[in-house]
Amino acid sequence: MEANSDVGVTAEILATGEEIRTGALVDSNSGTIAEQLELVGVKVVRLNGVGDELNRLTAILKEIGSRANVCVVTGGLGPTVDDLSARAAADAAGVGLHPDPAALASIEDFFRRRNRPMNPSIHKQALLPIGAEVLFNPVGTAPGFQLRIGRCGFFFLPGVPFEMKRMLADHVLPRIERMLGGFREVRRIKTLSCFGLTESLTGERLDGLGEQFPGVQLGLRARFPEIQVKLYASGADEARVAEALDQAAGWVRGRLGDLVFSDSGEPMEAVVGRLMRERNASLAVAESCTGGLVSHWLTEVAGSSDYFRLAAVTYANDVKTSVLGVSEETLARCGAVHADIARDMAEGVRRLAGATYGIATSGIAGPAGGSAEKPVGTVCIGLAAPGQALGYRFQFNYGRRSMNKQMFAMKALDVLRRELLGLAHTS
Amino acid sequence: MEANSDVGVTAEILATGEEIRTGALVDSNSGTIAEQLELVGVKVVRLNGVGDELNRLTAILKEIGSRANVCVVTGGLGPTVDDLSARAAADAAGVGLHPDPAALASIEDFFRRRNRPMNPSIHKQALLPIGAEVLFNPVGTAPGFQLRIGRCGFFFLPGVPFEMKRMLADHVLPRIERMLGGFREVRRIKTLSCFGLTESLTGERLDGLGEQFPGVQLGLRARFPEIQVKLYASGADEARVAEALDQAAGWVRGRLGDLVFSDSGEPMEAVVGRLMRERNASLAVAESCTGGLVSHWLTEVAGSSDYFRLAAVTYANDVKTSVLGVSEETLARCGAVHADIARDMAEGVRRLAGATYGIATSGIAGPAGGSAEKPVGTVCIGLAAPGQALGYRFQFNYGRRSMNKQMFAMKALDVLRRELLGLAHTS
Numbered sequence: 001m002e003a004n005s006d007v008g009v010t011a012e013i014l015a016t017g018e019e020i021r022t023g024a025l026v027d028s029n030s031g032t033i034a035e036q037l038e039l040v041g042v043k044v045v046r047l048n049g050v051g052d053e054l055n056r057l058t059a060i061l062k063e064i065g066s067r068a069n070v071c072v073v074t075g076g077l078g079p080t081v082d083d084l085s086a087r088a089a090a091d092a093a094g095v096g097l098h099p100d101p102a103a104l105a106s107i108e109d110f111f112r113r114r115n116r117p118m119n120p121s122i123h124k125q126a127l128l129p130i131g132a133e134v135l136f137n138p139v140g141t142a143p144g145f146q147l148r149i150g151r152c153g154f155f156f157l158p159g160v161p162f163e164m165k166r167m168l169a170d171h172v173l174p175r176i177e178r179m180l181g182g183f184r185e186v187r188r189i190k191t192l193s194c195f196g197l198t199e200s201l202t203g204e205r206l207d208g209l210g211e212q213f214p215g216v217q218l219g220l221r222a223r224f225p226e227i228q229v230k231l232y233a234s235g236a237d238e239a240r241v242a243e244a245l246d247q248a249a250g251w252v253r254g255r256l257g258d259l260v261f262s263d264s265g266e267p268m269e270a271v272v273g274r275l276m277r278e279r280n281a282s283l284a285v286a287e288s289c290t291g292g293l294v295s296h297w298l299t300e301v302a303g304s305s306d307y308f309r310l311a312a313v314t315y316a317n318d319v320k321t322s323v324l325g326v327s328e329e330t331l332a333r334c335g336a337v338h339a340d341i342a343r344d345m346a347e348g349v350r351r352l353a354g355a356t357y358g359i360a361t362s363g364i365a366g367p368a369g370g371s372a373e374k375p376v377g378t379v380c381i382g383l384a385a386p387g388q389a390l391g392y393r394f395q396f397n398y399g400r401r402s403m404n405k406q407m408f409a410m411k412a413l414d415v416l417r418r419e420l421l422g423l424a425h426t427s
Numbered sequence: 428m429e430a431n432s433d434v435g436v437t438a439e440i441l442a443t444g445e446e447i448r449t450g451a452l453v454d455s456n457s458g459t460i461a462e463q464l465e466l467v468g469v470k471v472v473r474l475n476g477v478g479d480e481l482n483r484l485t486a487i488l489k490e491i492g493s494r495a496n497v498c499v500v501t502g503g504l505g506p507t508v509d510d511l512s513a514r515a516a517a518d519a520a521g522v523g524l525h526p527d528p529a530a531l532a533s534i535e536d537f538f539r540r541r542n543r544p545m546n547p548s549i550h551k552q553a554l555l556p557i558g559a560e561v562l563f564n565p566v567g568t569a570p571g572f573q574l575r576i577g578r579c580g581f582f583f584l585p586g587v588p589f590e591m592k593r594m595l596a597d598h599v600l601p602r603i604e605r606m607l608g609g610f611r612e613v614r615r616i617k618t619l620s621c622f623g624l625t626e627s628l629t630g631e632r633l634d635g636l637g638e639q640f641p642g643v644q645l646g647l648r649a650r651f652p653e654i655q656v657k658l659y660a661s662g663a664d665e666a667r668v669a670e671a672l673d674q675a676a677g678w679v680r681g682r683l684g685d686l687v688f689s690d691s692g693e694p695m696e697a698v699v700g701r702l703m704r705e706r707n708a709s710l711a712v713a714e715s716c717t718g719g720l721v722s723h724w725l726t727e728v729a730g731s732s733d734y735f736r737l738a739a740v741t742y743a744n745d746v747k748t749s750v751l752g753v754s755e756e757t758l759a760r761c762g763a764v765h766a767d768i769a770r771d772m773a774e775g776v777r778r779l780a781g782a783t784y785g786i787a788t789s790g791i792a793g794p795a796g797g798s799a800e801k802p803v804g805t806v807c808i809g810l811a812a813p814g815q816a817l818g819y820r821f822q823f824n825y826g827r828r829s830m831n832k833q834m835f836a837m838k839a840l841d842v843l844r845r846e847l848l849g850l851a852h853t854s
Contacts, residue, residue: 020458302828
């Protein structure tokens, strides 16, 4: 290992199983574990995955045992012949296997409480490496265990996500926090959510952050069409870490201005929802090209029924007229993808719903339907507010229908956010 | 490495990025790559993940270079300072970086075709290790590259899943197949998409598949709320592999019946769309608790404007009346979450849109709004067809608003699918 600049405890994670190795199953466990370990101040430096092969499994356990302080292993604790974790752990630690009385009691207890018969293969699960400490599984049959291999404390957990999560919380995190004792480092992350620039343009605007704030690390995470600017800092003193992050966040805001729509990780629809609630206002949406996505996002927010009244996804032109009252004559003259149509849709749905605000989308998500004058990626957005209605036209194209829909929907919400905050509109 | 029983080509996969290391993002790329490599007959023996730290990244590239024949790396190709893959690859291979003319041309072409201005940081993406072969990226700005490090051929791809998938198919798999030459085994996967059982119940129904079809491996993949049954087979003879899979798929269909909605990997909304198209029928949707998700899914299908006319997301009760014509008296008597209301919403939106079919949802997605009689997870689904309108009530609860919305929306589409195919409805 060349990199050895880490102070404190470093951890690795190992996912095992043929379904992981072959990609039949996406390993979500490792991400869950990494997030939880980072939160208690343990730096996860490496993720690993191998199949159910005894030699490989034993070898990688030894390898990690020579490198890390802590390792959480998932999978391979079940009753079948390809469940090899206990065997491999014993081999790697150079000890034998024995039937663990506490593990056996835990398994018998599980079956007794559920009134289920126990078949003999279940007893295999009580065979643990000598010297291992059993970790009870309150929600499944396979107990886990803790064992030192080399310089590293290993925690072996089941691969079933909800069993793993429960045992991580009940057994692993408390033991790790005890291990850390006074030795803990504070780690904090601050997330600024932005919309309106690509990842690379966002990165360019933030050039120089590293020199200004040497203790703060920058990460950009594209959650299309949103860009998250993540600021990471760590240290012994909580107040100083928080102060460093606050100062860096202020600097980022200075560079990105009102492209930042949240500094608490809220998605755009929650920001808009909060603004509606603060103003005691209500909202109606008319969608064409976004096909219901604006409405779907808005209603992901719990409590959105307090301000969200209606969305009309008027995909066919004649329902734009019959439901929203858009004029047939304007439709014939301008076509459906036009700023005036978007404006009239927004006004129409606002009136229909009796809402304070109306927003509307009409555009061409593709792959078909574009023309020279209105290519795929054209979107018109309408905004109706008390006393005024406006239409805008924008052009994006990400080459995929679903990405275009997301971009269009986000832009519509951003137009509304800017209106509610009295900000200038961006192109 | 103790295990060295593998013949043929062995591969590893490396996912990079702080969001992978810290668990902020679940790495789905590695599973996708593993599956595709296994399909062309390359055995994936190990998965790896590290963050954006130059030393660690360089070290792990050297390590894999001493172990594997093939490695696919994802992430770290972007324009920002924390995109380190090219630098680390050059260091690991002991070569320098240079601006690659082919890479630069590819990036410029991308921007030209989209009429977007190029900012200077973009040029960083054309800095490749000397001796690397550029891999064009037709759907994004960051080109990939191929480079030998140690005994291993590395393929560096972007971390954005759809860019990665496209480049894997276009560049990596053909090159690997050429490498393998005549050495190949045929591997095939068959996917049956199911809805209506949990993963574990689906697995129980398929108990015995292994004994019946010893050459076929079973994998279950939960893509909530859909379960994919994956059948894997391999062998020297293509026709025999295909036959084994077909027979196993027939057996699975026998066990799961009409819970299987696709045997070609189509999502539910595409299946429903195909059925609408075949019948020359049109569709309108009224949504309450699903908040636009049914409509959003339906319009993810390109060409859906041929049959999809209107969705009315009537979140407020009074717009159920004013827009859909649901009787105020019925609403007052039954409450909004009732099979009769769902039925009347479906009929109302069908009439409003002049569509052949109408479907509707009304329920309680949570977290608030439940009662003893109608707990969170209650959903009523309405179906209006020529000559009849019906309402159903179901109960699910997954403890999360967004999961409940997905389950409700899928159930509504499945009710329509069953109607269109003349199948019995399930509870």
